[in-house]
Amino acid sequence: MQQLFISLAVILAVCALLITLKAVGRISRLEDEVSQLHKELAELRARWFERHTPPTPDSEQHASQPHQAPPEQPPQPNAPSLKSDPKPTLVSEPISAPLAAKEAPPPIVEPSLPSLDEVHIGGLAQSSESVFEKQANKLLTNIQENWLVWVGALAMLIGGGYLVQVIGSHIEFSPIMRVTIAFSISLATVIAGEWFHRREQKSPDRAERAKGFTYVPAAITGTGLTGIYCTVIFAFVFYQLLSPSASLVILAGAAFSSLALSLRQGPLMAVLGLIGGYSAPLWIGGAEPNYYLLAGYITAISVAATLLMQKIRHAWISPSITVPHVLWMLLLIESMPIEQLFSWLAIFLSLSLYLLFAIPRMGWMLKPRYRHCQGRWMHPPTGIALAMTLLVLSALARMSSVDTAEMIYFYAFFTAMIWLPAIRKTWSLRVYLPSILVPSTAIMLLSIALESIYMAEGQTPVLLALGISIVLIALRTLFQTLAGDRSQLTGILFLVLAPAMTLITLLYTYEFMSGHVLGWTLFTAVIAVYYALLGQRFKALALECSAIMHAIIAGTAFVWLNDTWLTTAISIQVAVMALQTQANVFRPANWAVKVAMGILVVRLTLLPFIPEWQPVNAGHWAWVLISYLPSLAILAYAHTVLHRSDTELANWFEGAFLHVFLMAVFTQTNYWLTGQYGYLGYIDFTSAIVFANQALVMGLVYSYRSQFAQQLERVYQAYSYLLWGAFVVLMMLLNSLESPLMVNNVSAESMPVFNMLSLGWLLPAIVLLVTTYKRWNTLQIPRPVVASFGLILAAIWLGMSIRQFWQPISMTLAQPTGMAELFTYSIAGLIVGGLLTWVGATRKAMTIQRIGLAVLACVALKVFLWDVRSLDGFWRAISFLGLGASLIGLGWLFQKLHRSVAEPAEHTE
Structure with missing residues (x-):
C-alpha cells in the first residue's frame, strides 16, 4: 500500500511538471496575442491623431500664401483667420462685432490634449512623491503583476527537490537506477528550460523579460539545477556511488553551469540558482x-x-x-x-x-x-566582521580545551581580518576602517577567555600572542595614516586603539595575573616609546603622539600608584606638559593638556568624598595640606610658565588653580567646623551649611569662568547649574529637617549674630545680594530671582536671630513666644520696611519701594490683628505707638523728599 502511494506521488509530481510546461506555453501564446493587440492599438491611435489633429500655423501660412489678397485689402472670408491659431498672439487687429459674428465658423469639437503647462504641473506633482513611496509603489506593482511567476517558480523548485528525494528513497530500483532516473529528470528539466529560453528569444518583446525577475524559462531551468544538486548529494551521502572529490567536482560544475545559465536567462535564474544551490542539502536527510x-x-x-x-x-x-x-x-x-x-x-x-x-x-x-558594484548596505564590512567573529566564538564555545596551535590560529584569524583589506598596499578603503574595531575587541575577549577558561596555566603564550596582535594593529593604523588618509576615524584608531588595548590589558593583569604585571608594564613602556619615536620621526604627528605618550604614562601611574602619590604624579605630569609647551620640545596637543588638567581637577574635587583616595592618616589636621598643596604649587607654576607663551592654556591653569584652591579652603574649613573632611554619609547641620556656601561660591566661580572659556563653556555652565542646584537642595534641608526651629541645632545661649545662623542664612544672603548688585554672571537665572532668594534668606535669618536672642533654653517652636519677642518682630519689620521704602524712593527703584511698603503693610496687619490679642499692658501700648510714630515719620520723610525734588524743578522753570 505504501509503494502505491509513493508511485502515485511520483506520477502526480511528473504530471505537475508537464502541466506547468503546458501552462507556460499557453501563457507565452497569450503574451504574443496581447503584444500584437498592443501594436495594432498603437497604430490605430496614431492614424486617428494624424487624421484629426489640426495643421500647424506654419503649414497654414504656407498653404494660404497663393490665395492671400494685397495688404491694403481686407482678408477674404475663406482665408485662415488668426483666431484659429491655438497659440495666443501678442498683436490682434480690431474687427467689428457684426463682421466677427458673420465670419465666425461653426464650433468644431476636437480631442482635448494636455497643454505644456498641465504636463509640467503633473510632472511636479509626480516628483513631489518621496523616494520611499516610489519604491514601495513599484514593489507593490511588481508583486501584483508577477507573484504568480515567483510563487510558481518557488513551488517548482521545492517540488523538484522533493521529487529527487522520493525517487532516491522510496522507488524499488537499484541505487544506480534511482540516481539515474533522478538525474535524467533533472537534466531534462534543464534542457526544457533552455529550449523554452531560445523560443522566447525569438520574440523581441518577450526577450526583454530575461532582464527582469519574471522570466518563466529561468524558473524551469532553476528547478532542474536544484534536482541535479540534490541528486549528486544523494548519490554521495546515501549510496556512496561517488567519491568526495568526484561529488565536489560535479557540484562545482553544476554551480558554474548555473552561472553560465544566469548570464543567459537573467537575474531570476540567479535567484533560483542561489535558492536551489543553498537549499539542496536540506532535501537530503538521514545519515x-x-x-x-x-x-x-x-x-x-x-x-x-x-x-x-x-x-x-x-x-x-x-x-x-x-x-x-x-x-x-x-x-x-x-x-x-x-x-x-x-x-x-x-x-x-x-x-x-x-x-x-x-x-x-x-x-x-x-x-x-x-x-x-557594492553599495553601502549591500556589503557592510563591519556586519560581515561581526558574523565571522560570531562563527569563531561559537566554535570556541564548543571546545573543551585549546592547545597552542589552535590559539595561534584564532589570533591569526582576527589579525588577518584586520590586515586583509590592506595586504597589497598597506592601506585599505575607508569603508573597512570601522570593521577594525570588531576583531580588536574579539582579540581582547579571546585573551580573557583563554586565560581564564582554556589555558589557565599557560598565561605567557596568551600574553605573547596578544602583544604581537597589538603591535600588528598599531602598524595597521600607522600605515593607514601615513598613506594620506586624513579621515577622523583613521586618526582616532591610530591614537586610541593600540594604547587602549595595552592599558586595559595592564589593568587586567594587575588584578588577575599579578605574576605578569611587571612584564606587561615593560611592554606598555615600549608602546609609549613607539609613539614618542613616531612623533620625532613624523612632525605632522608630533602633537598627537606626545599626547598619547602622556596618556600611556598616566594610565600606568593609575595602575601602580594610589592615594596622594597618584594625585602628585598627575600634578607633576601636568607640569611637565606645561614645560614642554613653553619650551616647544615635543609638546603635546592642547587638548591633551586640558584633559590631564581636567582629570587632576576632578580627582581633587572628589577627594573629600571618596575615602579610598585619601591618605591613611586622613583624620589629621594637615591632610588638606598633604593632598592639595603640591597640586596647587604645580598649577601655579604651570600658569606662570605659560602666561607669556600660551594665553589660552594659561587661562585654563588659572581656572584650575582657583577651583582647587577653593576646594582646599572649603574642605579645611569644613574640618575645623565639623571635625571631619566631608563624607557624604555624614551630612549634618554644620556640614550642610558649609557645603551650601561652598556650592554657591563655586557655582559663581564657574559661571565667571564660563565667560572666558571657549570649548568648555557648556561644561562650566552645566557645573554651575549643578552646584547651584545642590545649594538649593541643601538650603531646603536646612529649612526643613535640619531647621533650628524644628531641631535644637543652635543653642539659645550662644552669642547672638556670631553663630551658625549667620553662616547658614546671612552669609549666602549677602553673597546673593552682592551678586545682584555687582551684576555678576548668573547665566540664565534672572537677577530678580537671585535677589528675591537672598532677601528671603535674610528675612529668615532675622526672624530666627530674634527668636534665638529672646529664648532662654531652646529656639524651637515648641517653646512659648514672649511679648518682648513679638514686639521685636514688629520693630524689626518697621525698620526693614522703612529702609526698603526709603531706598526705593531715593533711588527711584519702584520694585524695592513696593517691597518695603508690603513689609510695612504686613507689620501693620500684625500689630492690629496679632499684637492686640497677644500683647497686653505696656507692650500693647508701645506696639501701637511705635507703629503710628513710624508711619508718621515715614510720611514726613516722603513729604520732605517730595519738596526737595520739586524745588529744583521750579527753579529750572
Missing part, C-alpha cells in the same frame, strides 16, 4: 553528512555566485551569498564532532573570510582600487 564535502559544496556555490556577481554587476547578489553562507557555516559548527572542528575551521572559515569579507569590494587579487 551523518560529510562535513568537509558539505562545506566544500556551500563554498563552491558561493564562489560561483561571486563570479556571477562580478560578471553582471548586481549588488544584491552579495547579501544573497553572505547570509546563507554564514548560516550554513554556523549550522555546521554547531553540528560537527569536536575532533573535526579545528581542522574544518582552518580550511573553510579562512575561505569564508576571504570570500565574503574581501572579494566583493576588492576582487580576487585584493586590489583596493577594484571597480566593484
Whole structure:
C-alpha cells in the first residue's frame, strides 16, 4: 500500500511538471496575442491623431500664401483667420462685432490634449512623491503583476527537490537506477528550460523579460539545477556511488553551469540558482553528512555566485551569498564532532573570510582600487566582521580545551581580518576602517577567555600572542595614516586603539595575573616609546603622539600608584606638559593638556568624598595640606610658565588653580567646623551649611569662568547649574529637617549674630545680594530671582536671630513666644520696611519701594490683628505707638523728599 502511494506521488509530481510546461506555453501564446493587440492599438491611435489633429500655423501660412489678397485689402472670408491659431498672439487687429459674428465658423469639437503647462504641473506633482513611496509603489506593482511567476517558480523548485528525494528513497530500483532516473529528470528539466529560453528569444518583446525577475524559462531551468544538486548529494551521502572529490567536482560544475545559465536567462535564474544551490542539502536527510564535502559544496556555490556577481554587476547578489553562507557555516559548527572542528575551521572559515569579507569590494587579487558594484548596505564590512567573529566564538564555545596551535590560529584569524583589506598596499578603503574595531575587541575577549577558561596555566603564550596582535594593529593604523588618509576615524584608531588595548590589558593583569604585571608594564613602556619615536620621526604627528605618550604614562601611574602619590604624579605630569609647551620640545596637543588638567581637577574635587583616595592618616589636621598643596604649587607654576607663551592654556591653569584652591579652603574649613573632611554619609547641620556656601561660591566661580572659556563653556555652565542646584537642595534641608526651629541645632545661649545662623542664612544672603548688585554672571537665572532668594534668606535669618536672642533654653517652636519677642518682630519689620521704602524712593527703584511698603503693610496687619490679642499692658501700648510714630515719620520723610525734588524743578522753570 505504501509503494502505491509513493508511485502515485511520483506520477502526480511528473504530471505537475508537464502541466506547468503546458501552462507556460499557453501563457507565452497569450503574451504574443496581447503584444500584437498592443501594436495594432498603437497604430490605430496614431492614424486617428494624424487624421484629426489640426495643421500647424506654419503649414497654414504656407498653404494660404497663393490665395492671400494685397495688404491694403481686407482678408477674404475663406482665408485662415488668426483666431484659429491655438497659440495666443501678442498683436490682434480690431474687427467689428457684426463682421466677427458673420465670419465666425461653426464650433468644431476636437480631442482635448494636455497643454505644456498641465504636463509640467503633473510632472511636479509626480516628483513631489518621496523616494520611499516610489519604491514601495513599484514593489507593490511588481508583486501584483508577477507573484504568480515567483510563487510558481518557488513551488517548482521545492517540488523538484522533493521529487529527487522520493525517487532516491522510496522507488524499488537499484541505487544506480534511482540516481539515474533522478538525474535524467533533472537534466531534462534543464534542457526544457533552455529550449523554452531560445523560443522566447525569438520574440523581441518577450526577450526583454530575461532582464527582469519574471522570466518563466529561468524558473524551469532553476528547478532542474536544484534536482541535479540534490541528486549528486544523494548519490554521495546515501549510496556512496561517488567519491568526495568526484561529488565536489560535479557540484562545482553544476554551480558554474548555473552561472553560465544566469548570464543567459537573467537575474531570476540567479535567484533560483542561489535558492536551489543553498537549499539542496536540506532535501537530503538521514545519515551523518560529510562535513568537509558539505562545506566544500556551500563554498563552491558561493564562489560561483561571486563570479556571477562580478560578471553582471548586481549588488544584491552579495547579501544573497553572505547570509546563507554564514548560516550554513554556523549550522555546521554547531553540528560537527569536536575532533573535526579545528581542522574544518582552518580550511573553510579562512575561505569564508576571504570570500565574503574581501572579494566583493576588492576582487580576487585584493586590489583596493577594484571597480566593484557594492553599495553601502549591500556589503557592510563591519556586519560581515561581526558574523565571522560570531562563527569563531561559537566554535570556541564548543571546545573543551585549546592547545597552542589552535590559539595561534584564532589570533591569526582576527589579525588577518584586520590586515586583509590592506595586504597589497598597506592601506585599505575607508569603508573597512570601522570593521577594525570588531576583531580588536574579539582579540581582547579571546585573551580573557583563554586565560581564564582554556589555558589557565599557560598565561605567557596568551600574553605573547596578544602583544604581537597589538603591535600588528598599531602598524595597521600607522600605515593607514601615513598613506594620506586624513579621515577622523583613521586618526582616532591610530591614537586610541593600540594604547587602549595595552592599558586595559595592564589593568587586567594587575588584578588577575599579578605574576605578569611587571612584564606587561615593560611592554606598555615600549608602546609609549613607539609613539614618542613616531612623533620625532613624523612632525605632522608630533602633537598627537606626545599626547598619547602622556596618556600611556598616566594610565600606568593609575595602575601602580594610589592615594596622594597618584594625585602628585598627575600634578607633576601636568607640569611637565606645561614645560614642554613653553619650551616647544615635543609638546603635546592642547587638548591633551586640558584633559590631564581636567582629570587632576576632578580627582581633587572628589577627594573629600571618596575615602579610598585619601591618605591613611586622613583624620589629621594637615591632610588638606598633604593632598592639595603640591597640586596647587604645580598649577601655579604651570600658569606662570605659560602666561607669556600660551594665553589660552594659561587661562585654563588659572581656572584650575582657583577651583582647587577653593576646594582646599572649603574642605579645611569644613574640618575645623565639623571635625571631619566631608563624607557624604555624614551630612549634618554644620556640614550642610558649609557645603551650601561652598556650592554657591563655586557655582559663581564657574559661571565667571564660563565667560572666558571657549570649548568648555557648556561644561562650566552645566557645573554651575549643578552646584547651584545642590545649594538649593541643601538650603531646603536646612529649612526643613535640619531647621533650628524644628531641631535644637543652635543653642539659645550662644552669642547672638556670631553663630551658625549667620553662616547658614546671612552669609549666602549677602553673597546673593552682592551678586545682584555687582551684576555678576548668573547665566540664565534672572537677577530678580537671585535677589528675591537672598532677601528671603535674610528675612529668615532675622526672624530666627530674634527668636534665638529672646529664648532662654531652646529656639524651637515648641517653646512659648514672649511679648518682648513679638514686639521685636514688629520693630524689626518697621525698620526693614522703612529702609526698603526709603531706598526705593531715593533711588527711584519702584520694585524695592513696593517691597518695603508690603513689609510695612504686613507689620501693620500684625500689630492690629496679632499684637492686640497677644500683647497686653505696656507692650500693647508701645506696639501701637511705635507703629503710628513710624508711619508718621515715614510720611514726613516722603513729604520732605517730595519738596526737595520739586524745588529744583521750579527753579529750572
